[in-house]
Every structure is written in C-alpha cells, then in structure tokens.
Amino acid sequence: MGIKQSKTTSNNKLKAKATVKVEKRKKFRSLRSNSNIQIITIDESINEAWRFTGSGKRIHYAKNSKYNNAVDKEVERLQKQHCFFKRIWQSNYSTPVEEKLRAGAKVLDIGCGPGTWTIEMAETYEQSTFTGVDYVPLFSQEMELANVKFLQANILDGLPFLDDSFDFVRMGLLVTAFNATELKEKVIPEIVRITKPGGWIEFMESDIQYFNEGPTTARLTNALSSFMKSKGILESLNSYIPQSLEGNEKIQKGIQTEEKTCFVGKWAGDLGKMAVEDIANGWTAIKAPLSKAMKLKSQEYDELVATFAKEVEQNRSYFKTWRFVAQKIGSTTSISDIITTTTTTS
Numbered sequence: 001m002g003i004k005q006s007k008t009t010s011n012n013k014l015k016a017k018a019t020v021k022v023e024k025r026k027k028f029r030s031l032r033s034n035s036n037i038q039i040i041t042i043d044e045s046i047n048e049a050w051r052f053t054g055s056g057k058r059i060h061y062a063k064n065s066k067y068n069n070a071v072d073k074e075v076e077r078l079q080k081q082h083c084f085f086k087r088i089w090q091s092n093y094s095t096p097v098e099e100k101l102r103a104g105a106k107v108l109d110i111g112c113g114p115g116t117w118t119i120e121m122a123e124t125y126e127q128s129t130f131t132g133v134d135y136v137p138l139f140s141q142e143m144e145l146a147n148v149k150f151l152q153a154n155i156l157d158g159l160p161f162l163d164d165s166f167d168f169v170r171m172g173l174l175v176t177a178f179n180a181t182e183l184k185e186k187v188i189p190e191i192v193r194i195t196k197p198g199g200w201i202e203f204m205e206s207d208i209q210y211f212n213e214g215p216t217t218a219r220l221t222n223a224l225s226s227f228m229k230s231k232g233i234l235e236s237l238n239s240y241i242p243q244s245l246e247g248n249e250k251i252q253k254g255i256q257t258e259e260k261t262c263f264v265g266k267w268a269g270d271l272g273k274m275a276v277e278d279i280a281n282g283w284t285a286i287k288a289p290l291s292k293a294m295k296l297k298s299q300e301y302d303e304l305v306a307t308f309a310k311e312v313e314q315n316r317s318y319f320k321t322w323r324f325v326a327q328k329i330g331s332t333t334s335i336s337d338i339i340t341t342t343t344t345t346s
C-alpha cells in the first residue's frame with residue numbers, strides 16, 4: 001500500500017470513529033429529554049473489575065467493596081434510575097452552586113456509574129469542568145465532552161486528586177457501598193480533603209425501608225437490612241450521614257437535609273410506575289447475594305420481586321429519599337442561607 005493510500009485509509013477510520021462518537025452522543029442526549037429512554041451499549045465483557053459468581057453472574061469487584069450489584073444491564077438500570085431520581089427531585093442538585101457553575105467551577109461526581117448525571121451537568125454548565133469517578137468503568141470514554149473526564153478509582157483507596165481541588169463534590173446512591181466506619185473515617189475525610197475551602201459537598205440517598213409495606217416487601221427489605229447490617233452498613237441514613245458529615249472538623253456545623261417522599265405503584269401515576277420499575281430492577285441487581293442470604297432458588301426470588309410489584313399497588317407503599325448538603329470551612333456564604341423544604345412528590 002502506498003503512503004497516499006494508507007493516509008486515506010487512516011483518515012477514513014478517523015472519520016468513521018468520529019461519526020460513531022457523534023451518533024452515541026445524540027443517543028445519549030435523547031435519554032434525558034425522552035421518557036422513552038434509549039440506552040447506550042458499552043462493551044461490558046472485558047472489564048477485569050467485574051468478577052463472576054458461582055452462578056455465572058458478574059458482580060462488582062474490589063477487595064474492600066461492600067457493593068455487590070450485578071453488572072449485567074447495570075448501565076441501563078442506572079441510566080433509568082438517574083431519570084427517575086431527577087424526576088422526583090425536579091433537579092440535579094440542591095446545593096446553592098448555580099451561580100458558581102455558571103461562572104466556571106470544578107465538579108466531581110463520585111461513583112458516577114455510566115456518568116449520566118456528570119454529562120447532563122456538563123452540557124448544562126459549559127463553563128464548568130466535570131470529573132466522574134467510579135471503580136468500575138461503567139462510563140464510556142466515547143461520551144467525553146470537552147469539559148468532562150472519567151476516571152477509574154476506588155474512593156476507599158483514596159482519590160487521585162490534590163487537596164482543595166473541587167468547588168462541588170457530589171455522591172449519589174452509594175448507600176450499599178460503605179459501612180458506617182468507612183463512611184466516617186475514609187470517604188468523608190477524602191471528600192473533604194479534595195474539596196476547596198468554602199466548597200460544597202452533596203450526598204443523595206434513598207431509604208431502603210418502605211412505608212405501608214406488605215408482607216413480601218417486608219421480607220425483601222428485612223433480608224436487605226440484615227445483609228447490610230452483616231457488612232456494617234447502617235440503615236438510618238438520614239441521621240448517620242449528617243452526623244458523620246458534621247463530625248468532621250473541617251465541615252461547617254448545620255448540615256442541610258432535604259427530603260422527598262415518593263409513592264410506589266401505578267396507582268400514583270407515571271412517577272409511581274417509574275418507582276416500581278426502578279425498585280424491581282434494584283432487587284434484581286442484588287439478586288445473587290440476596291437470594292443466597294434468603295436461601296431462595298432463582299425462580300423463588302423472581303416470584304418475590306413480581307409479588308412486590310403487585311403488593312405496592314394494593315398497599316399504596318412509599319419511600320423517602322434525601323439530599324444532604326455540607327460546606328467545607330473557609331466559606332463566605334453560610335449554610336444557614338439555604339432554604340429547607342420538605343415536599344411530597346406524587
């Protein structure tokens with residue numbers, strides 16, 4: 001092949017690669033505005049951070065991790081979950097950083113999963129730069145915008161950033177990833193270290209307990225609760241997360257807690273429908289360890305999840321989700337300037 005011909009071939013390859021990138025980005029954008037969510041396919045087969053359980057199911061793997069979710073279909077589940085929580089909250093964050101984000105801030109999303117939040121924020125606030133980290137690269141480098149970076153890192157081993165690096169650090173739905181001691185002694189100190197003085201920290205979490213729960217829901221939540229306790233994970237997130245944050249000497253006193261109530265079931269309209277799907281997908285994601293702990297066969301566990309979906313309709317079940325907002329000492333704006341709201345979402 002002559003030099004000219006090989007140049008043309010490599011140009012064509014580059015063009016093809018660029019087209020794939022643009023197409024993937026188009027798909028990704030439609031995800032946010034469209035309730036008919038489109039999913040991006042990421043090659044999950046080559047990831048060494050995922051291990052196979054005895055049943056052949058792949059689950060997250062890191063020596064010190066408490067996170068036991070199946071990774072098959074995890075990208076799709078988390079993308080849908082992002083849309084669900086955004087709909088509950090009607091926003092991507094509660095921290096008073098809008099002005100900073102418009103002016104140009106440095107933002108970190110810990111446990112970013114497929115990076116749905118990160119990319120959505122990066123597209124909204126083009127002046128700011130966003131970094132997503134996850135110890136399992138569910139994100140796709142193909143999705144990178146000029147102001148987004150994704151990195152593979154385990155927060156329990158420390159994050160590869162200098163002290164005082166970020167204006168805003170966010171962590172969403174990592175409840176099953178750390179025990180109480182790890183949260184207080186490793187995760188929060190590491191987040192505080194990399195947050196700038198006066199910078200903001202926000203956690204969004206969801207309660208694992210349901211109100212108006214029927215017997216099957218109770219069976220599943222009790223099993224999950226025992227499973228979490230066996231790993232040292234506490235359930236009372238709405239008290240222990242703010243306490244752990246406030247216990248850090250570099251965090252200002254007065255952690256802001258916001259709460260939303262979400263009804264579960266078709267009886268509660270579109271959002272309730274999304275809730276049943278999201279929760280059922282969640283039960284499926286932790287099927288391998290939970291069915292083992294409950295001594296249930298695969299089919300028996302699936303039947304429980306199907307019964308859960310029916311039961312929430314009869315019982316009109318609901319659950320709570322929280323956002324916890326903290327500020328690192330060294331600020332000019334006081335945390336007491338934030339307005340507290342407790343809203344019921346239907």
Ligand SMILES: C[S@@+](CC[C@H](N)C(=O)[O-])C[C@H]1O[C@@H](n2cnc3c(N)ncnc32)[C@H](O)[C@@H]1O
Nearest residue numbers: 067111112113134135136154155156172173177
């Ligand atoms: C429920 S997902 C939440 C994804 C994303 N934050 C969202 O709100 O859509 C939790 C994510 O945390 C990641 N994770 C769990 N333990 C982690 C750790 N020790 N360090 C970094 N990421 C972790 C998991 O790989 C998973 O992608």
